[in-house]
Amino acid sequence: MKILEENAGALTNFEVLDFLRAKGASRDPSRVLAKVAMSEYKVYDYLVKTPAGSQTRESVKEYFTAIKQHDLSEAEVLNVLNIRPASEVEIYHIIEDCEERFPDEEVTEIVEKVENTLPAPPDKATPEEITKGDEETETQKHDEISQDQTEDGEQMDTS
Template sequence: MKILESQSAVLSNYEVLAHLTANPAKPRTTPQKHTNVDTVIKELTDYLSPPPTSRSRIPRYQNAPYSDGALGALITGLQPYNLTKSEVLMIVNLRPESLGLLDCVVEECDERFTTEQQDEIVRIVGHVLGREGDGVEENGVNGHGSHGEVVNGNGTNGTNRSGDHGEEMEENGST
C-alpha cells in the first residue's frame, strides 16, 4: 500500500469505520514488512465500533450510526456559519449537544457567533445527526437523570429550574 497523496482529505470516525468494515483485511500470503498492521486495524475497528451490548455508559458508544447522507446534509446545513474543515470534522466526531461542548469544538465561538446562532448550530447537529443515545435506553445517560427524571440539554430537568433537586427527588419517590 502506498500513500499517493498525503492529507488530500480528512476522514471522520464514521468514514474510517465504514472503510474498515467494507474492506476487511485479507490474509497475507507473503510475509509483510509491518507485522503490527493487523493489530492496529483490529484495535481501531474495536475502538470505533459500538459494543455488542447497549448497556455501555461510555458516551461515544451511545451514538446511533450515521446514515450515508447525514454528513453531506450536516456540511450543507453548517455552510452559512463559515466553520473551518477541522471544526466541522470535530462536530461530526463529537456531536456537540450543548453550547458548552460547541464552545470546546469551535474556536472563538462566543466572539464569532451570537447565542442564537450557537443554538441553531446545536439544533442543526441534533436534527441531522440525531441526539446522543437515540434508540438506546439507559438510566443515568441519554437524557435521563440518575433517578429517571428527564434532563434537558442544559443539564436541568424539565420541572425544576430552581436548582434544588432535593424537592424533585422526593416528588419522584426517590431519596
C-alpha cells in the same frame, strides 16, 4: 495501488469506520475471517461506540450541507461531526473563540442542525454493566490461569 494525492485532507471518524467495515471488520467474536489487523479491530471497536457508529453516509452528507452557512474552519466542522455535541456548552469547547465569533442564537442553531441531521450516538453502558463486565473479565482471567497451571502439570490447590 498508486497514491494519487498525498495528504488530500482529514478523515472523519465515520469515514475511517466505513473503511474498516469495507475491509470486513465487524463484531464477529472470532475475528479470523476478515483481513483486518488486530490494531484495526481496536480502532473499529472504539469507533463503533462513538457517534460515528450510528452515522450514515446520508446523515453526514446532510450535515455538511447544513453546516456550510456557518463560518467554521474545516477542523471545527470535522470536530463537531466527530463529537456530535448535544448542547451549546459542548460547542464552546469545540469552536475556537466561539463567544466572540458567534452570537448565542447562531450557536443554538448549530446545535439544532447537528441534532436534526446526525443520529443520536450509541447508548453508553450503565455503571452496573461496566462493573458486571469487569467481574466477568476477572473470572475469565482466573479460569485461564487455572487452566495454564493444570496444563503445565502443576497441582492446583482446590481448598
